Amino acid sequence: MSKLLIVGTVAFDAIETPFGKTDKILGGAGTFIGLAASYFNVDAAIVSVVGGDFPEKYLALLEDRNIEVSGIEVVPNGKTFFWSGRYHNDMNSRDTLATELNVLADFDPKVPANYKDAEVVMLGNLHPTIQLDVIKQMTSTPKLIILDTMNFWMDNTWDELMEVIAKVDVITINDEEARQLSGEYSLVKAAQKIIEMGPKYVVIKKGEHGALLFDHDSIFFAPALPLEEVFDPTGAGDTFAGGFAGYIASRQDISFESMKNAIIYGSNLASFCVEKFGTQRMETLTTKEVRDRLKQFKRLTQFEIELT
Amino acid sequence: MSKLLIVGTVAFDAIETPFGKTDKILGGAGTFIGLAASYFNVDAAIVSVVGGDFPEKYLALLEDRNIEVSGIEVVPNGKTFFWSGRYHNDMNSRDTLATELNVLADFDPKVPANYKDAEVVMLGNLHPTIQLDVIKQMTSTPKLIILDTMNFWMDNTWDELMEVIAKVDVITINDEEARQLSGEYSLVKAAQKIIEMGPKYVVIKKGEHGALLFDHDSIFFAPALPLEEVFDPTGAGDTFAGGFAGYIASRQDISFESMKNAIIYGSNLASFCVEKFGTQRMETLTTKEVRDRLKQFKRLTQFEIELT
Numbered sequence: 325m326s327k328l329l330i331v332g333t334v335a336f337d338a339i340e341t342p343f344g345k346t347d348k349i350l351g352g353a354g355t356f357i358g359l360a361a362s363y364f365n366v367d368a369a370i371v372s373v374v375g376g377d378f379p380e381k382y383l384a385l386l387e388d389r390n391i392e393v394s395g396i397e398v399v400p401n402g403k404t405f406f407w408s409g410r411y412h413n414d415m416n417s418r419d420t421l422a423t424e425l426n427v428l429a430d431f432d433p434k435v436p437a438n439y440k441d442a443e444v445v446m447l448g449n450l451h452p453t454i455q456l457d458v459i460k461q462m463t464s465t466p467k468l469i470i471l472d473t474m475n476f477w478m479d480n481t482w483d484e485l486m487e488v489i490a491k492v493d494v495i496t497i498n499d500e501e502a503r504q505l506s507g508e509y510s511l512v513k514a515a516q517k518i519i520e521m522g523p524k525y526v527v528i529k530k531g532e533h534g535a536l537l538f539d540h541d542s543i544f545f546a547p548a549l550p551l552e553e554v555f556d557p558t559g560a561g562d563t564f565a566g567g568f569a570g571y572i573a574s575r576q577d578i579s580f581e582s583m584k585n586a587i588i589y590g591s592n593l594a595s596f597c598v599e600k601f602g603t604q605r606m607e608t609l610t611t612k613e614v615r616d617r618l619k620q621f622k623r624l625t626q627f628e629i630e631l632t
Numbered sequence: 633m634s635k636l637l638i639v640g641t642v643a644f645d646a647i648e649t650p651f652g653k654t655d656k657i658l659g660g661a662g663t664f665i666g667l668a669a670s671y672f673n674v675d676a677a678i679v680s681v682v683g684g685d686f687p688e689k690y691l692a693l694l695e696d697r698n699i700e701v702s703g704i705e706v707v708p709n710g711k712t713f714f715w716s717g718r719y720h721n722d723m724n725s726r727d728t729l730a731t732e733l734n735v736l737a738d739f740d741p742k743v744p745a746n747y748k749d750a751e752v753v754m755l756g757n758l759h760p761t762i763q764l765d766v767i768k769q770m771t772s773t774p775k776l777i778i779l780d781t782m783n784f785w786m787d788n789t790w791d792e793l794m795e796v797i798a799k800v801d802v803i804t805i806n807d808e809e810a811r812q813l814s815g816e817y818s819l820v821k822a823a824q825k826i827i828e829m830g831p832k833y834v835v836i837k838k839g840e841h842g843a844l845l846f847d848h849d850s851i852f853f854a855p856a857l858p859l860e861e862v863f864d865p866t867g868a869g870d871t872f873a874g875g876f877a878g879y880i881a882s883r884q885d886i887s888f889e890s891m892k893n894a895i896i897y898g899s900n901l902a903s904f905c906v907e908k909f910g911t912q913r914m915e916t917l918t919t920k921e922v923r924d925r926l927k928q929f930k931r932l933t934q935f936e937i938e939l940t
Contacts, residue, residue: 414817509722512860533841536858545932547853550844552820584935618937624853625933627892629926 327367328573329439329466330357331458332448332562333428334372334382334396337602338408341415341556349602350382351407353448353472356559359606360566360593361446362389363614364574369439371395371458373431375402385607395436402427415554416531435461444573445469446565447492452477452484459491468578470494471523472565475501490522493578496565498529511536512543525583527568529561537587539580546587547624549595549617556601560594563606567593592617635675636881637747637774638665639766640756640870641713641736642680642690642704645910646729648718649864657910658690659715661756661780662704664867667914668874668901669754670697671922672882677747679703679766681739683710693915703744710735723862724839743769752881753777754873755800760785760792767799776886778802779831780873783809798830801886804873806837819844820851833891835876837869845895847888854895855932857903857925864909868902871914875901900925 332354339346354370361368369392376399383393403426411418433454440463447455449472459469471492477485478501489495495518499511505521506514515526515538526538532554534547567590568583575582592614599605640662647654662678669676677700684707691701711734719726741762748771755763757780767777779800785793786809797803803826807819813829814822823834823846834846840862842855875898876891883890900922907913 510860510862512858530841533838534855543858543932544935545855545858547842547855550820550851550853552818554818581936585937588935588937622937624851625935627852627896627933628889629893629896629930 325365325367326444326573326576327369327439327442328361328444328446328569329369329371329435329442329458330354330361330446330448330566330569331371331433331455332357332446332450333405334370334374334378335405335407337558338406338422339556339558339601340410340421342411342413343555344601346601348406350385351558351602352405353450353562355386355603356562356597356606357446357448357566357569358386358391359389359603360563360590360597361570361573362391363567363593363609364570366570366573368392368570368573369395369436369442371433371435373397373399373427375404375427376400378404392436392439395434395439397434399427409558411557415557433458433461440464443467443576444569446569447471447488448562448565449474452481452488455488456484456491459488467576468493468572470496470565470569472496472562473501475504478504486521489518492523494525494527494583495523496527496529496568498531498561502526502528512538516540525580527587529564531557531560535564535587535591537580537583542580544580544584544587546591547621548591549620549624551595551598554598557598558602560597563597564590564594566590588618588621592621633673633675634752634881634884635677635747635750636669636752636754636877637677637679637743637750637766638662638669638754638756638874638877639679639741639763640665640754640758642678642682642686643713643715645866646714646716647864647866647909649723650719650721651863652909654909656714658693659866659910660713661758661870663694663911664870664905664914665754665756665874665877666694666699667697667911668871668898668905669878669881670699671875671901671917672878674878674881676700676878676881677703677744677750679741679743681705681707681735683712683735684708686712700744700747703742703747705742707735717866719865723865741766741769748772751775751884752877754877755779755796756870756873757782760789760796763796764792764799767796775884776801776880778804778873778877780804780870781809783812786812794829797826800831802833802835802891803831804835804837804876806839806869810834810836820846824848835895837872839865839868843872843895843899845888845891850888852888852892852895854899855929856899857928857932859903859906862906865906866910868905871905872898872902874898896926896929900929
């Protein structure tokens, strides 16, 4: 079985949507990536940091899904990273109510010895210096390094971000971030400029409008599944990335055809994530549910036109 | 060969985009619908009205594409409907600079005698009373009536619009209009509410984000082709509708499977429309170009995942 190394936040989230609000619940990019990747037949480990306030049961929840947690450092006297946000009625925009970095401010990632040869590395959205640090700790060159990042790092740590981007094989960002990173409005042009920066593949996440996969000469599109209700979008992007990384790691196939399937699976898993608050839906996800939804994706997109 | 009756504006447009601006050029929903539909093997006729200022060469251009123009009334002392708009840098929003109804203010549509038994009727965006009037002139029940409309008629002529909607088989509107019409934010819920108003099929156009086709229990999605450059979006929605109507009319197949192909063709043709100002690109479109682009749509959307 191949190994997937994930670096990303493991955190508390407090969420308000038009459907309700939560107290501090389990969240963080690393958590959502791990839960999604664990759907596939891979050995996964998360590198992260939490405080002494982080409940044992959350670590147990991850371990139950075959996710190695030895790389999640616990700082006994520290507090866990906390994010709080409120979604507007359209669910596409949100206000951040609180961001408390806490132990994340001094995060010094340590890749477990048995994951320094992981075939696939998924760098969740974090300071690019931390992402670089993880790459440097690898003792053998991964088959595939996937980078997630955001506009904040483009605004504040451009040079470090460029250094990471040059070292990765796949970058996943949203449409506005692709435009900011490239200076191009057209996503087709943006992707080509980003490919010149280093990555072989660019995945542009458009939320409810799906995701685009680019290499230097091909484009593939995975729609988001149209849903009756989006209950809580938190973690959908990370779940998409985790599904992508998990699929690739389980197949050990880094061709464009494999990436196509990976973004379909990413979109598939993300469509579950938004059905309940936080990680709730992902915790109960079954193989049958994912398979049935895959059939829905086929019905949604597959057509037969004879060329006349 | 089956007959497609189109009612819609034939007009002058003056367009500004970040790439340049035009004088008064050929425009109008009926024009774009007709040009797109004429790509298919159908007899098409446009019902509309123009002024004495409308150049003969524009009518000849339509006739050259096998579009019957006897239903386009010429009011010698009148002026042709004129619209002028300026697109913003993102091409997704625009300011209307001028709307001069002119002869359209007194438009009294007259369906040519030989089109009163047309198999397919495409009602372009117009006052719902005009759309109703056209339906009433049909002497045999069309196989399919397709309605395009917009928020303006929802704001100003709700009752008349409801009367038309109850009589049509397919409605094509954009996402915001679907929300306004249904009072539902979720497009899945919106489509189901609209189906309760009468149409069997709902097509929701999302511009650069593609189009969704709904019936009471199925959804199909056609992406927009990601383009390096959108030169002028004017007429893209009408070209989509014209491609949809033209395909259906040429096949005389009104099944969901046929509608799926129809929105793929609509998206295909619309992707050409935006490449040049106004109708320019559609005037030179070849069969080979459309076929090649259909292959691009397949590469963009078709995947093979074995269910494991």
